[in-house]
Amino acid sequence: MQILTDLWHLQEYDLKIAELRKILKCLPVKRTLAALKKHIKEEMGEIENKKKELNELNKKLRKTEREYRDLTIIEKELERKLYSGEITSIREMERLEKKLEKLKQDEGHEENITLELMDIIEKMENEITKREEGLKADIQKYKKEKLKYKKEVDKIEEELFNLELKREELVEKIDESYLSIYEQLKKNKQGVAIAKIKGGRCSGCRMSLPLIVINRAKLEDSIVKCENCGRILRWAKD
Numbered sequence: 101m102q103i104l105t106d107l108w109h110l111q112e113y114d115l116k117i118a119e120l121r122k123i124l125k126c127l128p129v130k131r132t133l134a135a136l137k138k139h140i141k142e143e144m145g146e147i148e149n150k151k152k153e154l155n156e157l158n159k160k161l162r163k164t165e166r167e168y169r170d171l172t173i174i175e176k177e178l179e180r181k182l183y184s185g186e187i188t189s190i191r192e193m194e195r196l197e198k199k200l201e202k203l204k205q206d207e208g209h210e211e212n213i214t215l216e217l218m219d220i221i222e223k224m225e226n227e228i229t230k231r232e233e234g235l236k237a238d239i240q241k242y243k244k245e246k247l248k249y250k251k252e253v254d255k256i257e258e259e260l261f262n263l264e265l266k267r268e269e270l271v272e273k274i275d276e277s278y279l280s281i282y283e284q285l286k287k288n289k290q291g292v293a294i295a296k297i298k299g300g301r302c303s304g305c306r307m308s309l310p311l312i313v314i315n316r317a318k319l320e321d322s323i324v325k326c327e328n329c330g331r332i333l334r335w336a337k338d
Contacts, residue, residue: 101320104294104334106274107282111294113267117260118291124256129249136242143235147228154224161217168210175203281323282332289331296336303336305329 178200182193271279285293295304297317302309307328317324317333324333 101322103274103278104320104323104332106270107278107332108294108334110267110270110274110282111286111292113263113270114286115291117263117267120256120260120263124253124260127249127252129245129252133242133245133249136238136245140235140238140242143231143238147231147235150224150228150231154221154228157217157221157224161214161221164210164214164217168207168214171203171207171210175200175207178203278323285331289329293332294334295326295329295331296334298336302326302329302331302333304331309333 178196182196182200274282282293289304292304295302297303297309297314300308300314305326305328307326309326313324313327313333314335316322318335320335325331326333
């Protein structure tokens with residue numbers, strides 16, 4: 101019975117189409133792309149934050165350098181007064197000496213802060229450079245994976261297109277009444293409307309079949325259904 105062969109081929113097309121659609125939806129490279137994209141976005145955010153932090157440190161460094169220069173100027177002026185001979189009062193000289201000593205302490209403190217900031221800034225600049233280089237590599241990898249994904253998708257979509265075309269051509273040959281039975285069973289039986297008879301059993305539900313049902317299916321002159329699961333039965337000649 102040609103209708104059984106046609107329905108069997110229709111099911112083969114449908115199962116393959118469903119499989120390809122599932123593969124298309126769950127391509128491993130798609131997950132790789134999603135993970136890479138997330139990582140790149142996070143890394144860009146981290147680099148931006150580091151740059152803002154670096155900018156604030158540079159502002160702080162410039163301020164500290166100005167304060168250090170101001171202290172140096174004041175220190176030189178005090179030293180000039182002390183050693184120029186224009187100060188004759190011993191008390192005033194002692195006051196200026198204490199002030200000079202305090203200035204030198206402050207100057208040393210500002211110098212230490214400046215050196216520490218310069219060291220932190222240098223390390224942060226190196227870190228940003230390193231992360232930016234890593235980001236460039238990740239972006240290149242993303243582009244490569246995206247191209248790979250596109251190729252895989254194009255290949256699957258081309259196969260899907262050809263299968264769907266063949267399916268449409270086959271559907272046009274099948275009587276609507278048989279097509280309706282098939283579609284209903286496919287909907288209710290997880291996509292498997294037709295089951296083969298193997299070892300005296302229905303391949304759909306694995307239940308044993310009466311001999312009379314098997315013999316009727318062998319004749320292939322009518323639609324025979326499994327008495328247990330209701331699927332259309334087809335004798336497995338091979």
